[in-house]
Amino acid sequence: MLKGKTHKYGANVDTDAIIPARYLNVSAPDELARHCMEDIDLNFVKNVKPGDMIVATTNFGCGSSREHAPIAIKASGVSAVIAKSFARIFFRNAINIGLPLLESAEAVDVTEAGDELEINLAAGTINNLTKGKVFQAKPYPDFMGEIIKSGGLIEYTRQRLAGKAN
Amino acid sequence: MNLVEKILAAHAGKDHVSPGDFISAKVDVILANDITAPIAIREFWKLGLEKVFDPKKIVLVPDHFVPNKDIASAEQAKILREFSRAQGVNFFECGQMGIEHVILHEKGLVIPGDVVIGADSHTCTYGALGAFATGMGSTDIASAMGTGDIWMKVPPTIKFNYTGKLPKYVGGKDLILYTIGQIGVDGALYAAMEFGGEVIEKLSMEGRFTMANMAIEAGAKAGLFHADKKAVSYARSRSERKPIVFEPDADARYQAVHEYDVSKMEPQVALPHLPSNVKPVSQVGRVYLDQVVIGSCTNGRFEDLQMAASILNGKKVNSNLRCIIIPGSQQVYLDALRSGYIEVFINAGCAVSTPTCGPCLGGHMGILAAGEKCLATTNRNFVGRMGSPKSEVYLSSPAVAAASAIAGKIISPEL
Numbered sequence: 001m002l003k004g005k006t007h008k009y010g011a012n013v014d015t016d017a018i019i020p021a022r023y024l025n026v027s028a029p030d031e032l033a034r035h036c037m038e039d040i041d042l043n044f045v046k047n048v049k050p051g052d053m054i055v056a057t058t059n060f061g062c063g064s065s066r067e068h069a070p071i072a073i074k075a076s077g078v079s080a081v082i083a084k085s086f087a088r089i090f091f092r093n094a095i096n097i098g099l100p101l102l103e104s105a106e107a108v109d110v111t112e113a114g115d116e117l118e119i120n121l122a123a124g125t126i127n128n129l130t131k132g133k134v135f136q137a138k139p140y141p142d143f144m145g146e147i148i149k150s151g152g153l154i155e156y157t158r159q160r161l162a163g164k165a166n
Numbered sequence: 167m168n169l170v171e172k173i174l175a176a177h178a179g180k181d182h183v184s185p186g187d188f189i190s191a192k193v194d195v196i197l198a199n200d201i202t203a204p205i206a207i208r209e210f211w212k213l214g215l216e217k218v219f220d221p222k223k224i225v226l227v228p229d230h231f232v233p234n235k236d237i238a239s240a241e242q243a244k245i246l247r248e249f250s251r252a253q254g255v256n257f258f259e260c261g262q263m264g265i266e267h268v269i270l271h272e273k274g275l276v277i278p279g280d281v282v283i284g285a286d287s288h289t290c291t292y293g294a295l296g297a298f299a300t301g302m303g304s305t306d307i308a309s310a311m312g313t314g315d316i317w318m319k320v321p322p323t324i325k326f327n328y329t330g331k332l333p334k335y336v337g338g339k340d341l342i343l344y345t346i347g348q349i350g351v352d353g354a355l356y357a358a359m360e361f362g363g364e365v366i367e368k369l370s371m372e373g374r375f376t377m378a379n380m381a382i383e384a385g386a387k388a389g390l391f392h393a394d395k396k397a398v399s400y401a402r403s404r405s406e407r408k409p410i411v412f413e414p415d416a417d418a419r420y421q422a423v424h425e426y427d428v429s430k431m432e433p434q435v436a437l438p439h440l441p442s443n444v445k446p447v448s449q450v451g452r453v454y455l456d457q458v459v460i461g462s463c464t465n466g467r468f469e470d471l472q473m474a475a476s477i478l479n480g481k482k483v484n485s486n487l488r489c490i491i492i493p494g495s496q497q498v499y500l501d502a503l504r505s506g507y508i509e510v511f512i513n514a515g516c517a518v519s520t521p522t523c524g525p526c527l528g529g530h531m532g533i534l535a536a537g538e539k540c541l542a543t544t545n546r547n548f549v550g551r552m553g554s555p556k557s558e559v560y561l562s563s564p565a566v567a568a569a570s571a572i573a574g575k576i577i578s579p580e581l
Contacts, residue, residue, distance in 0.1 A: 012351055012440060016548040020555075021527035024201045025231055025238035027208070039550035059352040062385060063548060064527075065287040067205055067303035088356050088387055089287060093303035143188040143317065154212045157309040161213065 004051030029075035050077035061090025102137035168418035197284030200228035209308035264495025267463035278393035279410025294374035296393025328365035330429030338373030339563035347444030355385035372469035436561035465543035466494025475507035477568035484574030
């Protein structure tokens with residue numbers, strides 16, 4: 001179960017907004033987290049608390065392939081991102097590093113900044129505790145479920161390689 | 167099967183694939199740069215392997231912050247250098263280096279029929295050669311460096327046909343900006359874009375690289391062209407590997423087909439702060455500029471500098487702005503030098519730089535202050551992309567950029 005308050009954004013939150021390129025001369029997660037979202041929301045870093053969630057509308061994470069974007073979000077303490085749709089590379093990167101993403105247009109429409117949410121990842125449910133409403137997120141494809149279950153792509157690949165060695 | 171399905175089926179060892187299938191595809195080229203490779207290398211070591219699967223198929227290019235702008239970026243480049251020496255992978259040192267998506271095909275490392283993955287979103291550029299090329303993150307690259315394959319979901323394909331005759335000063339950049347303007351920044355989300363039609367058949371390889379480059383700006387997984395004679399001879403003159411030309415079946419399926427008649431198309435400009443916020447140049451209004459940048463993986467090739475030089479020849483850059491020209495590779499730089507273009511640029515008052523991604527992503531070599539406006543031939547104009555979050559980036563072709571550098575404001579090259 002994940003539980004936290006929400007930070008809400010609109011459409012096309014791009015990777016330059018999530019972590020501006022001027023900070024990409026380093027790759028340490030905690031350094032990146034210090035600048036997360038700063039070009040569109042200077043208060044995010046000040047306000048975010050462990051467990052909090054980001055809620056956005058369409059095409060979240062568009063732009064660059066920089067894995068620094070989901071890394072910065074995860075290292076900020078954010079436990080999940082909920083959006084109507086995600087950009088393809090961002091989606092893949094987040095799954096690979098173990099940042100849960102959930103797609104639910106209904107949950108996004110109803111949820112306001114500051115609402116408290118509770119997410120059951122196994123069931124794919126998003127419970128808006130403030131509004132008293134429960135939503136079902138789009139399920140992960142089976143294949144991605146395998147990667148998530150393994151604990152990310154590197155662990156999944158390690159297991160595959162071990163299988164080959166046997 | 168369509169072009170994408172043919173290439174992916176062949177690389178997955180299957181007779182047939184359909185959109186939505188999850189496959190494991192063998193990769194021919196794996197790419198990363200000085201921003202994304204350090205994380206990929208860190209993750210690679212977690213696999214417990216001592217060697218990459220095939221060093222010849224891996225390419226590391228330090229192009230974003232090189233020549234290094236500070237100590238931190240020098241440390242990042244050093245990680246690539248040391249890994250490359252130890253593993254024997256392809257590495258292009260500062261001085262032989264160019265922007266990754268300018269040098270990989272220029273040096274014959276990518277050919278028609280390849281599957282290419284790169285830890286850079288503009289990896290889709292190689293679709294111009296009839297390769298399936300797509301951007302991924304560092305962890306995907308790490309896994310592929312260990313195994314030589316990658317999991318992929320077969321995307322649906324959206325077909326774009328361009329008919330008519332291109333007017334003067336309208337080229338690949340205008341076609342792709344127009345297309346993104348029509349379908350939006352998520353118009354091809356999770357899909358591949360396939361470009362064709364009589365206009366494309368006549369388009370130069372440079373123009374095709376520019377179009378494929380910006381497929382990601384519509385959210386696409388890849389942007390592809392059929393590898394025609396032009397593409398095959400481009401690859402043959404640079405690589406000893408044999409190109410494989412995949413032909414779509416007569417009954418190939420597409421998610422959608424869009425037809426655009428280009429005969430009356432004007433040069434296009436993307437206004438802040440999305441690449442889809444596109445207008446014909448005549449409708450942009452009066453936009454005075456502080457900076458013009460001509461270069462990047464989108465428009466830093468020889469033909470782009472040739473176009474800019476033809477407009478700047480004998481003219482002066484407006485005294486209210488600075489104009490920065492960045493050849494995409496050492497070869498482009500040398501060819502432009504031998505053709506006299508570098509002298510044209512310097513006489514016009516431009517700054518000419520060694521190859522770098524620098525200003526395009528707000529890294530170095532052309533950062534904007536608050537309130538400044540820049541017209542660039544790059545690919546993105548998000549908030550803060552080239553510096554201050556209070557600056558503005560407009561996107562155009564090299565022709566519009568060069569004409570605007572002289573005028574001091576955004577203007578059509580016809581004027």
